[in-house]
Structure formats: C-alpha cells, structure tokens
Amino acid sequence: MREILLAMKNVEISYNARPYVRDISFQVKEGEILGIVGESGSGKSTLIKAAMGLLGPTGAVTKGHVYYKGENILDYNSQEFQNIRGYEMGMIFQNSESALCPVRTIGDQLYESMSQHKKITKEEAKSKGLALLDKLNFKDGNRILKSYPFELSGGMNQRVGIMMGMLLKPSLLFADEPTSALDVTIQLQVIREMMKMRDEYGTAIVIVSHNIGVISYMADTVVVMKEGNIVEYGTKDQIVFHPQEEYTKNLIEAVPRIRRENG
C-alpha cells in the first residue's frame, strides 16, 4: 500500500482574516501526480503555500487540518518547516529567478541548498548539479554554475530553479506553473525529467498548470479550483476526459493541448 504523503481535510485559508479558500479536502500518495487547475485567482498557489508553510505573515490556515506523512503540520514551528522544505518537500516556482539570490553564483547557491540538509563537499554538490543540468539539456553546466542569475536568460534560470527543486530528491515536489516560461521543446524535457523522478524514486508531485496538455500528460488525479472551492476532484480520466461540471468543460476547451493520452 502506498503511503499517503499529503492530506488536506476541510481546509480554509485566509489572508488578513478573510477566507479565500474554503473546505478543501484532497490527498496525495507516494508516487502520485496530482494536477491542480482553475482560473486565475482560484487559490491554486495558496494551496501549495499552505502545505509548505509559506503563506506569509498575512496568511493562515483558519480551519481544518493539513497532514504530511500523518503529522499535523499546522503544529510545526518555522524551524520544523525549514527542516522538511527542500529535503522532504521540494518546490519549483513559477519564476525561479526571483527565488534565486542575485549576488551569489548558481554554484554557491546549489552548495548552500544541499549542505543545509546533509554533509556534502563543494565538489560533490558540483558533480550532482552538473549531472542534473546535463539531463535538463544544459550544454555548458560548468559555466552555469559559475554564473550569477542576471547573467542567464529567463528560461535558463527557470531550468536552474527546476534543478534546485529536484536535486535533493524530495518525497513530494510542488511545481507551480514550472514550464510556462519555457520554450515548448524545453517544456517537454522538464516534464519528462519530473516523470522520470517519479518513476525512479517514487516522488509524488503536485503540479499547478494552466496547460491542460501538461496536466493530461502528467497527472494521475486532478483537483479543479474555482473561486477558492474545489468544483471537481477525481482521476485524470474522470476530470480531463469525462468532466461533469460546465466550469471544468470550459477550462479544458479553453486551452491548447500538447497531446491527449488515454482519450
């Protein structure tokens, strides 16, 4: 039986004491890929931030429970969240450049991120980073590691962010619109690399994407969000290929598909 890694139960999330997201329940098992779709402002990123303890000073889970490996993480203090972020839970941001430190090289940031969680030499960190950069189709990994974020293009920084999120082989990877800033060919590479991570290491992935093609390619299960509520939740087959709600049907029709599988 695969372990349930993440579970939200009847969760409400508020900013400045006003609820924006209501009565959310879903779960993610080991090796499962959950897609979250929904129009802009429907609360997709808020769900991910709540699971990672990153709602910021104005945000809070105001009702319900969030469990990670059976532990109620709403009881965690910031140090406990710090301990699981990166190592247990990885994150790929929509805009990696803004998550990177502008005045330090990629190589230094890579080493810092890895050495926070385990004893590792700079050389080991470098060789792991180079191997993953190679898989993500960077031609000149050495140069990338010596570069500052501003010296790289937006697409390159995004792939660096993806590498950082995947490097520690977390049990659960959150990916918030990870490919929207990338060229189509690179998008496919990144998606394949995430799938490989799931297949090789049993990594569970929660992916937010506007692109139903990406969701239909990757996800096992799908949550559909509208104005802070779940309107549909089920298997990919149920949601992408046999949606019940008009809202879901419109979402699926509104965006171009990369490829439809199983349908």
Ligand SMILES: Nc1ncnc2c1ncn2[C@@H]1O[C@H](COP(=O)(O)OP(=O)(O)OP(=O)(O)O)[C@@H](O)[C@H]1O
């Ligand atoms: N820090 C914040 N303070 C106040 N309101 C916020 C904050 N962050 C998000 N919100 C509000 O919460 C709601 C959900 O936002 P969220 O970013 O989760 O939506 P989303 O579905 O991820 O949107 P998008 O697809 O545009 O990224 C929106 O109404 C947004 O304005």
